[in-house]
């Protein structure tokens with residue numbers, strides 16, 4: 814898959830230049846609308862708008878290269894949730910730090926009780 818430079822976007826021409834709306838590559842949700850940018854070419858305007866305002870709204874998936882919003886990003890592995898769904902997040906023992914399987918109420922190494930927090 815191509816490594817995209819920016820998230821999906823729409824251009825909104827306004828009197829002062831071009832505004833850009835950036836969209837999450839995964840959910841399609843609008844993440845932001847930038848201030849008007851004026852530049853010599855639409856490509857330059859896009860790059861400016863992305864650097865100034867767009868990029869900070871997004872996370873770059875290290876696997877597929879998509880730009881996704883926080884809600885669609887698994888920050889523990891730096892990949893989008895299409896590549897690393899939440900359900901497969903590893904859990905760790907709060908006492909000894911051993912990686913745990915999805916099921917089970919106690920750590921198999923030290924026997925500490927493991928709570929399912931917020932699930």
Ligand SMILES: [Zn+2]
Pocket residue numbers: 874875876877878879892893894895896897
């Ligand atoms: Zn991905």
Ligand SMILES: [Zn+2]
Pocket residue numbers: 906907908909910911920921922923924925
């Ligand atoms: Zn443990």
